[in-house]
Amino acid sequence: MEIDSEKSLCRALCAYNSMDEVFEIQKEMYRGQQYSHLYFARLHLMRTLLYSLVSQWKPHLPVCTVLGLEEGKECIIVGTLFKHMKLKPCILDEYSKERSKTPLVKPHNFMHPDDHLILEDESGRVKLSGDLISPSVYITGIVVAIHGKETGAGDFLVLDVLEAGLPPQIELPLKSREDKYVVFVSGLSVGSSNCNPLQFQLFIDHITGHLGDEKEQILASQIAHVVIAGNSVEFHREVLNGQNLAAKDLSRLSEPIKELDILLNQIAVGLPLDIMPGPRDPANYSLPQQPLHRCLFPGSSAYNTFRSCTNPHCFELDNIRFLGTSGQNIDDLDKYSDAKDKLEFMERTLRWRHLAPTAPNTLGCYPFTDRDPFFLESCPHVYFVGNQDKYETRVIKGSEGQLVRLICVPKFNETGVAVMLNLRDLECHALSFGTQFSS
Amino acid sequence: MNNGSRKRPPPPSQPLPANQPKSQAFSQEDEFVDEDVFLDETLISEDEESLILRDIEQRQALVSRIAKWIRPHLSSEYLSQSCSIFFQQLEIDYVIGESHKELLPNSSGAAAIIRIFGVTKEGHSVCCNVHGFEPYFYISCPPGMRPDDISGFHKILEGRMKESNRNSKVPQFVRRIEMVQRKSIMHYQQHNSQPFLKIVVALPTMVASCRGILDRGIQIDGLGMKSFMTYESNVLFALRFMIDCNIVGGNWIEVPAGKYKKTAKNLSYCQLEFDCLYSELISHAPEGDFSKMAPFRILSFDIECAGRKGHFPEPTHDPVIQIANLVTLQGEGQPFVRNVMTLKSCSPIVGTEVMSFDTEREVLLAWRDFIREVDPDIIIGYNICKFDLPYLIERADALKIAEFPILGRIRSSRVRVKDTTFSSRQLGTRESKEVTIEGRVQFDLLQAMQRDHKLSSYSLNSVSAHFLSEQKEDVHHSIISDLQNGNADTRRRLAVYCLKDAYLPQRLLDKLMFIYNYVEMARVTGVPISFLLSRGQSIKVLSQLLRKAKQKNLVIPNVKQAGSDQGTYEGATVLEARAGFYEKPIATLDFASLYPSIMMAYNLCYCSLVTPEDVRKLNLPPESVNKTPSGETFVKSNLQKGILPEILEELLAARRRAKADLKEAKDPLEKAVLDGRQLALKISANSVYGFTGATVGQLPCIEISSSVTSYGRQMIEHTKNLVEDKFTTLNGYENNAEVIYGDTDSVMVQFGVSSVEEAMKLGREAAEYISGTFTKPIKLEFEKIYYPFLLISKKRYAGLFWTKPDTFDKMDTKGIETVRRDNCLLVKNLVNDCLHKILIDRDIPGAVQHVKNAISDLLMNRMDLSLLVITKGLTKTGDDYEVKAAHVELAERMRKRDAATAPNVGDRVPYVIIKGAKGAKAYEKSEDPIYVLENNIPIDPQYYLENQISKPILRIFEPILKNASRELLHGSHTRSISISTPSNSGIMKFAKKQLTCIGCKALLSNGDHTLCSHCKGREAELYCKTVAQVSNLETLFGKLWTQCQECQGSLHQDVLCTSRDCPIFYRRKKAQKDMAEAKLQLDRWNF
Known part of the structure; x- marks a missing residue:
């Protein structure tokens, strides 16, 4: 310890309240259920909500089901959208006879001008037409209310669209005068080829107050919480697929995890740490991802400051509500729809009141039977998404005065950037770490 | 066998397998036998008809629903009969009725009336009754018979006919016998023509019975017992009519104003029904405006039946519960009618009219009314001929709904069902049901698929996956009953499924352009469209042969069916394959339409063949005959131009024209017609050779077919020798060329060069050089390069296919699994x-x-x-x-x-x-x-x-x-093998389940339930392994089940599909099961 004992600094503290329960799947089992239940639960939840909004939105219009449509009559239907996509990759292609000749589409986006939207409820589906609803914005799995009329061709001409909008928000606690910080980091990718151990060590030393002058140490002491939003290690699950590995190879595979444990240990000693699983971590694949197992972290899990959390992850710090994912939900939207930046995707998920609308369609998801954990009942104050290409942030406002801080947390191993959020005013800034070697 | 050539029976005909029932041998002949249909027999009495009409009144509501789809109304010109009627004919048949008093004042009694059904360009349906055309055939006039003797012969024949047709009430069997000058098509003859007797009989079926009498022999005064060779006695009456009136399948016919008479009492449901004389018809060749298609109506339908558990639906027990219909106008992209008729209520379907009924009787009758009002010209579907149509009819029969099967265009004539065996050398024997729906062409997509495409499975699911790259939800027939017995929503689910099954055939029809291709085939070969699916290849050649022969005043003998083992001859040559993997470009030299070219080049025909006897007798100059390698003699075209070469020349010239037009054409519909035509022409040209070699066919002539193959063999050998002689280092080429393989009509050469471009150059040079040594129009063409090329054995090879030097076109495989x-x-x-x-x-x-x-x-x-x-x-x-x-x-x-x-x-x-x-x-x-x-x-x-x-x-x-x-x-x-333990085997029932260590499979003692004490230290890595398995399974689970949701077209309903043809069906099941197990394993870590 190099801290001067006379001016000993105190670590800022926060009241922490985990709200991950909704994302846990402990009792639930695979009993041959399919995904239809999840869609049904979602439709049911959202419809109750939308019906209550419709009475204010367009009270004069009748509300119909897809079955009850009559040609030419204007009405409102509430249903799940399905986007028919020409280029969507399909598992059946593995079996098509000309497997070799499939045209290579650009892998990051599967949009096509011929894509169209279909609205479905339990009674049936109808194709949507008109310019008001753009297939490039909307996506399979969201529930909306649509004002329109059936045309002669059997299409439903869209005249207006109503989304659920931002959910209600608990009141932001009175502003404290203290500066307290939460640090977000993601994509550490320990053990990957481009991982720079020194960079991560710098980060640890900085937040634990082992670096810099007094000013920096004071700043470090104000960090009350660290969130690691996924992809902490590089874990090659493909290698493990079905092959029998020699014990030696197996233990080599788990070496990066040991390294991560040692590094996390250094953080957990000093301050509370939430670690979320990401798409590349040794965790299950479908959302919600379950917490990384404690046996992976024999060292750090000994501290009560170390919390292994679900992805998505929801918690409160000093009554400020946080919600975040390791990035899968937003990355999937990016593949199947279009927006000017990632923050816009984030905003959409809030307005659609659904954290991961593309699950289960294109995003792996547990087949829930009676609930939809991704439905947003209340609005977070801070909404973060990990493993993005660059750091971005913005505050959005809801119609009922909701304020939400949106944060894209970049991949640390590529950018060397972590994000600091001040709990006092929800202001945000980036922390950059770099190393340079001169030969 | 040396040189890879082999003996084999004539290529297309296979001797009947010994264990086949005898009846099959007859069915071949049956194909060419007319069956008379008497108008009055199938007609329903007036009372019955009025009863049906009353029934309709009761269901007026339904009728008005259907009525909006009726055909456009007739214009005043049609109504006043002041204009000529142009229509495209689709179906030609005949019935026996009273001869028309006004048009044919001189004849009386029963006569065959030809009915032509078609559509005008405005979309009106037409039924044209043609009168005055009589069935006839020829026999050669016995030497010494003079015109005066004919009436005596007539009497004898009439007497014999009366004897053998005692039950018939026809006043006169043989109408008349004329002496005409004709010539047999068989063998080269120096004289121009001989007297023949044209025997005209009263009804088409009498041709066969009269032929039988003449075949067996007849006692003639002064000449004694004599049997006769008959000529053209095996021509179906409708085809005879088409040939004599120059009508080809699917062409346009004009009936000039004033030459037709509106029928006194409409017998059909057609908008325009009239009588006319056959001599007044004007048949238009399919050129210019007459190559277009009329806007005929195509009905695509599918039925669902509720089977009992464990049984495939049977019409005697199981009800028809839904019928889905789509009607499309030819040439339009979208159907203009979509509806589904259901038994019991059914929730609405967007864009589709749902008609629900309480009883099955109402469903069936609604469908009948629908057919009558919509009046489709073509009925399509998948397996309709063997399943849907017979099922509906048999079901109506079981329910005693006598008025149901009036589906044809003839007012109150019932649909007839009969079992048929269709056998063809090319397609094998197929048992089928033939449903006669008068005036409507049936086109079963399943039959068309089986005929035109070699596929591994012909289920609608795999066919649509193959051609439309679309998987179809497959509901097992045991579930259908459950859905039907549910509520309006489950029945709706079924209806959606049924509609899809009705829509897919239509999409296949459009995608594969069956209408264009089949109409063009009918036009080229001159047979009615309905023959193309229900009959073999030979009738197409026969039709062309008859047409040509008629122009040349030739008649075609009706040869008795020869035994199948008569004469085998040497087949095509296959040069020995030098198996290997070739990493240098292989040039392929192809003979363009080899067999047709040989027949043209050497004037091979029935009428140019000289019998060995005549060779000795006639003393023909050697410069005007060709002796073929198989030892036959044919005269050259200066003495007698062959008919087959002429047919072939026309076909190939027409194909060249069609291809040239195709290049010019811009309109996609016109392109479709032209492409269909050139394809039809190619297929027709190639089937001529097969016709001559078919020993059980109509007019086999082994001399021709064996000569063709012998020339073919000679040419392949010749080509090989020339290539290997010319392209040598001695002649200044870089390498010695080597022929590595040769098949029926192609030779594969390795020129030894390593670039595709050079190989192409040499290939072209070789083709040109060798073509010069052949008699025209035989031509060797350079077509493609294989590079690299894997030659496995005869008829088995694979390679990359290049037609241009920069990139390959595709991977091509032959005969490989x-x-x-x-x-x-x-x-x-x-x-x-x-x-x-x-x-x-x-x-x-x-x-x-x-x-x-x-x-x-x-x-x-x-x-x-x-x-x-x-x-x-x-x-x-x-x-x-x-x-x-x-x-x-x-x-x-x-x-x-x-x-x-x-x-x-x-x-x-x-x-x-x-x-x-x-x-x-x-x-x-x-x-x-x-x-x-x-x-x-x-x-x-x-x-x-x-x-x-x-x-x-x-x-x-x-x-x-x-x-x-x-x-x-x-x-x-x-070496390493792993076998799963079955969970249901005998021994496992006694086994006690005990937890084993996830790491080393050691049995766990009571306290632990994840790992044994030895593996404790490896927790992290072993956990990683388990979780990796789970995550891989989760990925798969998600992909598989969402794909099935996508196929079934619904997110909110469970996937029911049990299509075992679907590649992911078992994987989906397995993923579900594995997932449950893997999750249990993972949960063991939660200590």
């Missing part, structure tokens, strides 16, 4: 992947590794089960099979387990081969894949290795690898 239906998918994929790796990636070690990995996966029990499923059709029950077969045995066993879901006759049975007791026969080891999945039954990897994979794989690798068998099938990768 990529499409055989009785192989499992694993073989197909493995062969494909290997070829891909070898030919495209040029990575032989990679291909070897790929095979090894697959074999290792198989032995280690890691193979996806759906890849191992073998499927066979169950055509009859177990007792009827003589040899025990795996799928039949399995069907029996499954029936014992659960009769409701067991496969029935007609179903396809999927199975896998499982590990059985030692020495168990393969057929005992078959098992239902689902059962295997559910019970963890181990499959038999050795069976798959030895009986499925090894042969096709070795075939590919033998030319490439030295010790292919040892390397691939017996290497170290085959």
Whole structure:
């Protein structure tokens, strides 16, 4: 310890309240259920909500089901959208006879001008037409209310669209005068080829107050919480697929995890740490991802400051509500729809009141039977998404005065950037770490 | 056998297998026998008709619903009969009725009336009754018979006819006998013509009976007992009419104003119905405006029946519950009618009219009314001829709805169903039902598919996956009843499914342009469209031959069916294949339309053939005859131009024209017509040779067919010699050319150059040089390069196909297991992947590794089960099979387990081969894949290795690898084997389940439930392994089940599909089961 004992600094503290329960799947089992239940639960939840909004939105219009449509009559239907996509990759292609000749589409986006939207409820589906609803914005799995009329061709001409909008928000606690910080980091990718151990060590030393002058140490002491939003290690699950590995190879595979444990240990000693699983971590694949197992972290899990959390992850710090994912939900939207930046995707998920609308369609998801954990009942104050290409942030406002801080947390191993959020005013800034070697 | 040539029977005809029932031999002949239909017999009495009409009144509401789809109203010109009527005919048949008093004042009694059904360009339906055309045939006039003797002969013949047709009430059988000058088509004759007798009979069926009498012999005064060779006595009456009036299938016909009379009483539902004389018809050749298609109405439909558990639906028991209909106007993209008729209520479907009825009777009658009002010209569907249509009719019969089967265009004439056996050398024997719907062409897409495309499965699902790349939800017939017995929403679900089944045939029809191709084929060959699907190839050639012969004043003898073993001759040459993997470009030189060209070049025809006797007698100058390599003599065209060469010349010239027009054409519809035409012309030209070689055909002539093949052989040899002589280093070329393989009409040459471009240049040079040495129009063409090229053996090869020097076009394979239906998918994929790796990636070690990995996966029990499923059709029950077969045995066993879901006759049975007791026969080891999945039954990897994979794989690798068998099938990768423990075997019932350590499988003592004490230290890595498995399964689970949701077209309903043709069906099941197990394993870590 190099801290001067006379001016000993105190670590800022926060009241922490985990709200991950909704994302846990402990009792639930695979009993041959399919995904239809999840869609049904979602439709049911959202419809109750939308019906209550419709009475204010367009009270004069009748509300119909897809079955009850009559040609030419204007009405409102509430249903799940399905986007028919020409280029969507399909598992059946593995079996098509000309497997070799499939045209290579650009892998990051599967949009096509011929894509169209279909609205479905339990009674049936109808194709949507008109310019008001753009297939490039909307996506399979969201529930909306649509004002329109059936045309002669059997299409439903869209005249207006109503989304659920931002959910209600608990009141932001009175502003404290203290500066307290939460640090977000993601994509550490320990053990990957481009991982720079020194960079991560710098980060640890900085937040634990082992670096810099007094000013920096004071700043470090104000960090009350660290969130690691996924992809902490590089874990090659493909290698493990079905092959029998020699014990030696197996233990080599788990070496990066040991390294991560040692590094996390250094953080957990000093301050509370939430670690979320990401798409590349040794965790299950479908959302919600379950917490990384404690046996992976024999060292750090000994501290009560170390919390292994679900992805998505929801918690409160000093009554400020946080919600975040390791990035899968937003990355999937990016593949199947279009927006000017990632923050816009984030905003959409809030307005659609659904954290991961593309699950289960294109995003792996547990087949829930009676609930939809991704439905947003209340609005977070801070909404973060990990493993993005660059750091971005913005505050959005809801119609009922909701304020939400949106944060894209970049991949640390590529950018060397972590994000600091001040709990006092929800202001945000980036922390950059770099190393340079001169030969 | 030297030089790879071999003896074989004439190519297209195969002797009937010995165990075939005798009746089949007759069916060949049946094909050309007329069946008279008497108008009055099938007519329903006036009372009955009024009863039906009353019935209609009661359901006026329905009628008004249907009425909005009726055809456009007639214009005043049509109504006043002041304009000529132009229409495209689609169907021609005839009935027996009273001869028309006004048009034919001189004749009386029963006569054949030709009916032509068609559509005008405005979309009006037409029924044209043609009068005055009489059936006839020829016999050669016995020498010494003078015109005066004819009336005596007439009397004798009439007497004999009366004797053999005692039941018939016709006043006069033989109308008249005329002496005419004709010439037989057979053999070269120096004289121009001879007297023939044209015998005109009263009704078409009398042709056959009269022929029989003359065949057997007839006593003639002064000449004694004499039997006669008949000529053109086997021509169907409708075809006879078309030939004599110059009408070809699907062309436009004009009936000039004033030449037709509106019928006094409408007998049909057509808008325009009139009588006219056959001599007044004007037939237009399909050119210019007359090549277009009328806007005919195409109905695509599908029915659903509620079967009982464990039985395939039978019309005597099981109701018809839904009928979905789509009607499309020819040339339009979208159907203008979509509806579904359901038994019991059904929730609405967007864009579709749902008509629900309380009784089955109402459903059926509604459909009948719908057919009558919409009045489709063509009825299409999938397997409608064998299933849907007969089912509806038999069901109506079972329900005693006598007024149902009035589906044709003839007012109150019932639809007739009869069993037919259609046998063709090309397509084998097919049992079928023939449903006669007068005036409407039936086009069963299943038949068309079986005829035109070689596929591994003909289920609608796999056909649409193949051509439309769309999977179709498949609802098992045992579920259909459950859906029907549910509520309006479950019935709606069924209706959506039914509609899709009705829509797919229409889409296939559009996509494959069947209408264009078949109409063009009918136009080119001159047969009615309905013949194309229901009859073989030979009638098409016969039709052309008859047309041509008529122009030339020739008559065609009706040769008695010769025995099938008469005369075999040497078939086409196949040069010995020098098997190997060629990494230099191989140029392929093809003879363009070889057989037709040979027939043209050497004037091979019935009428140019000189009998050996005549060769000696006639003393023809050697410069005007060709002696063929097989020893026959034909005169050259200066003495007698052959008819077949002339037909071929016209066909090929027409094809060149069509191709040239195709290049010019811009309108997509016009292009479709022209492309259909050039294809039809090509097929027709090629079928002429087969016609002459068909020993059970209409006019076989082995002399012609054996001469054709002998010339073909000579040319292949000649080409080989020329190439190898000319392209040598001695003549200044870089390398010596080598012919590595030659098939019927192509020769493959390795010029030794290494660039594709050079090989192309040399290929072109060789083609030009060699073509110069042949008689015109035989021409050798350079078409393509194979590079690299894997030649396995005769008729088996694979290579990359190049037609331009910069990139290859595709991978081309012949005779390799990529499409055989009785192989499992694993073989197909493995062969494909290997070829891909070898030919495209040029990575032989990679291909070897790929095979090894697959074999290792198989032995280690890691193979996806759906890849191992073998499927066979169950055509009859177990007792009827003589040899025990795996799928039949399995069907029996499954029936014992659960009769409701067991496969029935007609179903396809999927199975896998499982590990059985030692020495168990393969057929005992078959098992239902689902059962295997559910019970963890181990499959038999050795069976798959030895009986499925090894042969096709070795075939590919033998030319490439030295010790292919040892390397691939017996290497170290085959050493480790893993077998799953079945959960239902006898011994397992006594086993006590105890937890084992996840790390080392050691039994766990009471306290632990994840790892043993030794493995505790490896927790992290072992957990990683478990979780990796879970996450891989989750990925798969998600992809599979969302794909099925996508296919079924609904997010909120459970997936019901049980399509075993679908490649992911078993994987989906397995993923569900594996997932549950893996999750349990993972949960063990939660301590």
